[in-house]
Amino acid sequence: MNIEKFIKNKKIKLTDARISILEKLFAAHRPLSYNDIKEHISMDKATFYRNIIKFQEEGLVSSFESNDKNRYFEITKSPHPHFICTSCNIIECVQEPVVFDLDGYQIEDIILKGKCESCVNVK
Amino acid sequence: MNIEKFIKNKKIKLTDARISILEKLFAAHRPLSYNDIKEHISMDKATFYRNIIKFQEEGLVSSFESNDKNRYFEITKSPHPHFICTSCNIIECVQEPVVFDLDGYQIEDIILKGKCESCVNVK
DNA sequence: ATATCTTTGCAACTCAGTTGCATAAAAGTC
């Protein structure tokens, strides 16, 4: 995916800092925290978080809070659930759809917690 | 529910601090954070968190991380999903079961995020 | 009584994320 194309008709200037964040998120197969990518980007963390907030305001990036007190970010794709392992804290995107409807409520996101394939076989 | 009975055959001494935490959690219809109950208990927050950790080790209390950076605690009941409103941050226990199975994984907890009944009607 | 173990309060600490402020880089105006 081309970043200039991705950013089209969003009101965001494409700075070097922003490009490097978006590139990292595009390359990932799962949501990433600031911690996950801070080695691979050069900006100050204030710049990182301020840009992430912009991305979210424009709907380019989504995020959620995990168990480990970190916030995880990913490029906004078609909605899908996420799995968080309560043993190793790994986070995975879930492809299988979870059908669920709660009367009067509008569900936007689903987070499943439990033991991942690796951790379920360890005691 | 009687607290002495609830605590039976758990290796936990029932101190005043512990009783007041458990009473508050028993009376609640939804998970509570330290912030929610600190006005109604008298202990130091270190004591609160240390006791909560004990409760969780004994399986008496469960918890999860919300959007607002706070941890929410409730008496462990039969597993059920929780709903977190992304507008007003209210947390509710969901009674309707969410059926979902992920091959090789062990699901322990389900968190639904979205707009609650009040917030879905406001723009 | 005295020794041992557990709980508590206080203060200091940790760590992710935020904010104020000064500088730097863009963008707009003439």
Add this chain to the structure above:
DNA sequence: GACTTTTATGCAACTGAGTTGCAAAGATAT
């Protein structure tokens, strides 16, 4: 070009939830 206004960045200081070290208090055991 020069000048003004807006936006982005880095740094340091701050915030707030939760944790930890330590000494005092309470409880349990012998």
